Amino acid sequence: MTQITFVAADGTRFDIAAANGSTAMENAVRNNVPGIEAECGGACACATCHVYVDEAWTAVVGEPEAMEEDMLDFAYDVRPTSRLSCQIKIRDELDGLVLQVPDRQA
Numbered sequence: 001m002t003q004i005t006f007v008a009a010d011g012t013r014f015d016i017a018a019a020n021g022s023t024a025m026e027n028a029v030r031n032n033v034p035g036i037e038a039e040c041g042g043a044c045a046c047a048t049c050h051v052y053v054d055e056a057w058t059a060v061v062g063e064p065e066a067m068e069e070d071m072l073d074f075a076y077d078v079r080p081t082s083r084l085s086c087q088i089k090i091r092d093e094l095d096g097l098v099l100q101v102p103d104r105q106a
Contacts, residue, residue, distance in 0.1 A: 002090050004097040006033045006051070009104075020092060024085035024099060025049040035101035042086040044068055047075035048105040049085040054098035061088055061097070076106045 001017040018027040028036040037048035044067055053061050068087045072078050
């Protein structure tokens with residue numbers, strides 16, 4: 001299991017043991033992380049699972065693909081470290097990943 005941490009808008013931390021091959025969004029929903037709405041269920045068809053990747057992890061997580069970049073245009077308060085959590089696949093290299101949930105979703 002890979003340990004990931006979601007930090008809610010109010011600062012509450014959610015430390016989650018995530019299965020490799022799952023997505024960050026699936027783990028957030030499964031663990032009731034507030035602010036991750038995931039309206040499209042992970043199809044990269046909305047921007048309601050928007051997160052900010054901790055700067056120490058941006059290179060490891062990688063850049064968004066074109067479809068995700070298009071969807072991020074609909075997200076609230078997009079930053080250079082913005083990603084859709086449905087597009088972050090959990091793998092061993094992400095052990096310790098920290099994701100910040102924005103104040104609100106689009």
